[in-house]
Amino acid sequence: MQREPETIPVPQPPKAKPRCRSCHQEIADAAKVCHLCGRPQNPVLNFFRYSDLISIGILIISIWQLTQALQQRVDASEAYAKAESALVKAVAAESRILEARRDVLEISAAVIDIADMIPNVTGFGAGTGDEDRAKLKKISESLKLRIRELKK
Numbered sequence: 001m002q003r004e005p006e007t008i009p010v011p012q013p014p015k016a017k018p019r020c021r022s023c024h025q026e027i028a029d030a031a032k033v034c035h036l037c038g039r040p041q042n043p044v045l046n047f048f049r050y051s052d053l054i055s056i057g058i059l060i061i062s063i064w065q066l067t068q069a070l071q072q073r074v075d076a077s078e079a080y081a082k083a084e085s086a087l088v089k090a091v092a093a094e095s096r097i098l099e100a101r102r103d104v105l106e107i108s109a110a111v112i113d114i115a116d117m118i119p120n121v122t123g124f125g126a127g128t129g130d131e132d133r134a135k136l137k138k139i140s141e142s143l144k145l146r147i148r149e150l151k152k
């Protein structure tokens, strides 16, 4: 029976102590946090440095603010469109008012002419008494006054 060659234990160099993932200084074997720089030794936590987390936070806030700004721009342009349409309606309404005013002026002028003519019309005018003439004159005067007001 052949004897197996005795294995001679090779002297192992003393196992190196782990080093901090951040500052690369030697730290205790099971250290979760570096006692020198305070950085976590968990790979995930160490990957996201605090400054990175702050940057990501600022980035998220910036994106949110940009979204808000874009939304406000949309709101502003909607408000602008509404204001524009209101202005168009107001201009249209004003032109209708001016038209109505012109109509009133024309009708008033026609009524004044009639009121002034009636007493002079032969036959019909002959029948108008002083009271009627006075009434017609009053109508004519008040319409002329109204026209002056409208023309202001």
Ligand SMILES: [Zn+2]
Residues within 6 Å of the ligand: 020, 021, 022, 023, 024, 025, 034, 035, 036, 037, 038, 039
């Ligand atoms: Zn460290």
